[in-house]
Amino acid sequence: MMFDCVIVGGGPAGLNAALVLGRARRNVVLFDHNSPRNAVTRESHGFITRDGIEPTEFREIAHQDIAKYPSVVIRNEKITDIKKKGILFELVTKAGECILAKKVILATGLKEIHPSVKNVMDYYGKSLFNCPYCDGWELKDRPLIVISEFPSAYHMVKIVYNWSKDLIVCTNGHKVLTSEQKEVLQRKGIKVFEQKIKTLVGENGILEAVIFEDDKIEKRDGGFVTPEWIQASPFGKSLGCELNQLGGIITDEFGRTNIEGVYAAGDASVIAPSQVIIAAAEGSRAAIGVNTDLTQEDF
Known part of the structure; x- marks a missing residue:
């Protein structure tokens, strides 16, 4: 036919x-x-x-x-x-x-292709997402993380800021933000972490904290990644x-x-x-x- x-x-x-x-x-x-x-x-x-x-x-x-x-x-x-x-x-x-x-x-x-972070897929679709317009409302006003290894990290964190002001951005060892961008984010109270992430911590797909390779711990309830x-x-x-x-x-x-x-x-x-x-x-x-x-x- x-x-x-x-x-x-x-x-x-x-x-x-x-x-x-x-x-x-x-x-x-x-x-x-x-x-x-x-x-x-x-x-x-x-x-x-x-x-x-x-x-x-x-x-x-x-x-x-x-x-x-x-x-x-x-x-x-x-x-x-x-x-x-x-x-x-x-x-x-x-x-x-x-x-x-x-x-x-x-x-x-x-x-x-997701960021090279250990066990990121354990949380993806449950407390970590890629689209703030799709899932930002459910995470509003909570302590959030943006994980991105790309220059688009700056755009993503600015968009997510509409839903939560309690933000950190993590580039997982990649230098993708300019000094000017980092200054803007810091003025907004957004911490920038450029060191690698050791692991994510939580239960049943719900994020509780991120641990960096220098053993620094940041408590987070969820967030967004840029694949x-x-x-x-x-x-x-x-x-x-x-x-x-x-x-x-x-x-x-x-x-x-x-x-x-x-x-x-x-x-x-x-x-x-x-x-x-x-x-x-x-x-x-x-x-x-x-x-x-x-x-x-x-x-």
Whole structure:
């Protein structure tokens, strides 16, 4: 069967793209091997009518919505290869099945490379997070830590300051802040620690303190980390899609990449801020781009 569009990735971007294309009566298959980046997240915030929803429940509701449109199929399989064959695309599943499509939406998301801090993942998604807009409210007015090995540490700590004035910033042995930046932070009462972190201390994922290699201890209730973001799949690069300086796939206002017939949506194209509502909106715009281009080709 020839599909109008194949969507690779079943997060908010891919799901919303499938919904919009289903409502446009397009024959679509969405491939999702269910390995979301936010698997450690207990609640998703910032999406009106769905504030605080568990990611698994969000996906279940989305699948129910999409099931109303018979031209859309969701398959729990992994795509291992995508090649452009003339004006069409050939996608290969892990089982070796070949799928042909006129258009492809890459909604494959990102992977996170976390700071090199011992046991940081024991706390990630429970008391340490990456997005203040998603989780800042729950940590408001508490003693917090910002852990970052990148120059973006300065921007992050300024944003987090909106939710808590009791802040420290830790660069884990990296000199990423200028002397001027450190002076600004110190005037705001924000301590800067550039020594390496020995370990994080707490129970059941709830942070209690950070211990540095010089054995200094700072008590903290939670905080934020700035991971390095990389593409979760190689498809954008292998298809020849141009990337921006942050590693996101460059698109126009309707998700079109520089490769005709290839579209990108969600975290794969918008590196930050990484929010469910933004990813879903990106999926909608890419779907409109696909439908617009298919309609133009029909005429």
